[in-house]
Amino acid sequence: MRDMAVRSSPWVRGPVWDGVWMLNAVWLVPLALWLAHGYSDPSASPLAVLYFGLTALFWLGHRFGSTWLAYCTEAYRPLMREEPIRFVVIPLLVTVGCLAVFLPADDAYPWTRAERVVAMAILDYAFVTYHFAAQHFGALSLYRSRAERAGCVQTRRLDRIFALGVGGALVLVAEVLAGSAAYQDLWVHRWPAANWLVSNQEGIRISALLVLLVATVLMLVAEARAPRRSMPRVLYILGLATMVAVALETRSVFLFIVLWTLTALDPRNGARFPDPGGEPAPAGGALRRAFHALNTRPWAIVLVLAVASVFLLPFLEVEVNQDGGTYYGDRIFGAIATGLRTSAWVPVLVAAGFATGFMHYLLDRSVYRMSDPRVRAAARGLLVQPPAAIRASIEPAVAAVSRWPVTARR
Numbered sequence: 227m228r229d230m231a232v233r234s235s236p237w238v239r240g241p242v243w244d245g246v247w248m249l250n251a252v253w254l255v256p257l258a259l260w261l262a263h264g265y266s267d268p269s270a271s272p273l274a275v276l277y278f279g280l281t282a283l284f285w286l287g288h289r290f291g292s293t294w295l296a297y298c299t300e301a302y303r304p305l306m307r308e309e310p311i312r313f314v315v316i317p318l319l320v321t322v323g324c325l326a327v328f329l330p331a332d333d334a335y336p337w338t339r340a341e342r343v344v345a346m347a348i349l350d351y352a353f354v355t356y357h358f359a360a361q362h363f364g365a366l367s368l369y370r371s372r373a374e375r376a377g378c379v380q381t382r383r384l385d386r387i388f389a390l391g392v393g394g395a396l397v398l399v400a401e402v403l404a405g406s407a408a409y410q411d412l413w414v415h416r417w418p419a420a421n422w423l424v425s426n427q428e429g430i431r432i433s434a435l436l437v438l439l440v441a442t443v444l445m446l447v448a449e450a451r452a453p454r455r456s457m458p459r460v461l462y463i464l465g466l467a468t469m470v471a472v473a474l475e476t477r478s479v480f481l482f483i484v485l486w487t488l489t490a491l492d493p494r495n496g497a498r499f500p501d502p503g504g505e506p507a508p509a510g511g512a513l514r515r516a517f518h519a520l521n522t523r524p525w526a527i528v529l530v531l532a533v534a535s536v537f538l539l540p541f542l543e544v545e546v547n548q549d550g551g552t553y554y555g556d557r558i559f560g561a562i563a564t565g566l567r568t569s570a571w572v573p574v575l576v577a578a579g580f581a582t583g584f585m586h587y588l589l590d591r592s593v594y595r596m597s598d599p600r601v602r603a604a605a606r607g608l609l610v611q612p613p614a615a616i617r618a619s620i621e622p623a624v625a626a627v628s629r630w631p632v633t634a635r636r
Contacts, residue, residue, distance in 0.1 A: 236372050236456045239524070244458060248365060251465030254488050255472055262481055269480040277484045282554055285487075286538050287531030289582055292589040294527065298517045300506045302593060302604045309600075312592050317585045324581040328573045339573065344409055346580055351408035357587045359394030364594050365462055371596075373456040381448065388445050388463070392438060392470055397486065399434050400473040403427055404482045434474050442467040540566055545579025 237244050245252070258273055265271035296302050296313055306313045327346065332338040337345070366385040367376075375381055401407040402414055402423065414420060423430065445463045449455060473482050505521045508514035520526045540555030540563035555563035566575065595601045 236369065236458050238368065238372065238458075243524075245461075249458065249461045249465055250488070251469045252461055255465070255468050255485060258481070258484055258488070259472065262478075267480075268478050268484070273481070273484060277488065278554055278557065280488055282536055282539055282558065283532045284535060286535035286542060287528070289586045290531060290534065292586060292593050294531065295593045296589050299521050299604075300508050300514070300518060301521075301606075305600050305604045309592070313589075316588060320584050320588065321577075321581045324577040324584070325574070328577040328580075343576065344412065347408050348413060350580060350583055353584065353587050355394060355398055357590065358397070359390045361590070362393035362462075362466055363389035364596075366459060367596065369456050369459045369462060373452070373454045373459065375452065375454055375456075378452075381452065384445060384448055388441055392441055393466055396434055396438055396470050397473065399430065400470065400482060401486070403431060403474070404476070404479050406479045406483055431474055435471060438467060438470055438474070539563075541575055542579045542582065544572060544575040545583075 238248060258276070261273035261276060262268035262271045265273075268274070296306055324346075327342055328339060335342070363386050366389060367382065370376060370378070370381055370385065398407070402410060407414060414423070417423070442463060446460065449460055449463070469485050473485055476482050476485075505518065508518050520530060536558065540553075540559045543553055543555045543563070544567050546553075553563060553567070555566075566572075593601065594605070596605070
């Protein structure tokens, strides 16, 4: 009875861990609004300090989370060996392709380097928009699996529609209305309906909010009627809906960017990794043993990736288009970061920035492709927690629940 209660936990790691990493929109959105309250320019509010700190610590940690899973965990080592094209060949081709785009001089191609950067930035924007929407679907699917409803086709379909529609399409609408889409003057303003969009912004905003409300209510009603309800799923749905609602309503480009990036670029790698109890011990090798020591301590992984994020910030931030804004690497490394952006290494650093971004999208898809039984085996710690790994943290609750009638517990 007790083991059954442990295995049926709807949380990935527990309410506190999930609340910090997986369900961060629930607390980040109110915190962001509170910090920006009373300031006509949110970029001059305490929110800017929070954004700087979280971006420096977790932006690149998030980007390299799936890379760590693929290459630094024992759980995924068999999968990487069986799929060399997916995990080795394609990432190498992406890296070589980015170098081939950005290293040649202006006169090597019909397009200058600046034009190539713009084209790749627009392509990256399309990928990242879908990527974040797919992440929302993945999180909902993960919690659906934890609630033992992985086989429910109808719920899976609703999750996909909600994630792609709310976390993808409506976020795109909010970005276009806020004017924060990548180089949108080069593509949005060329749409046949561009003038209509400009003259009907308020109507579009209200319509989008109504669509959001209906979609959210339908998701919550479906969850309330489910045979095994999931509080984490309810919180995730509400968190995503709140973030999109604020993004649609806000008139501040900075506030929108903060909400979108902090709730999507969180260091969710901390909640992604297989449970420590599901990470097998390495067969040998000092480096593999060192990685194993980190993989069995989830907070240690977050710490390592946070430190790496800070030190890599001035190198990979060269690729980011700040449009006259502040480069956060300058605040930490000063003249070193400034010098990198004017050095002969700029084409290489820009290529590295785009390559790591594209590989992040690809590897995320590869390591969380739960339709593949081999991926499910590697990520079994996410899908089913070994009872021994979490029993100590919930022993009192399990003891109390064990005294309830069976029907009440279900």
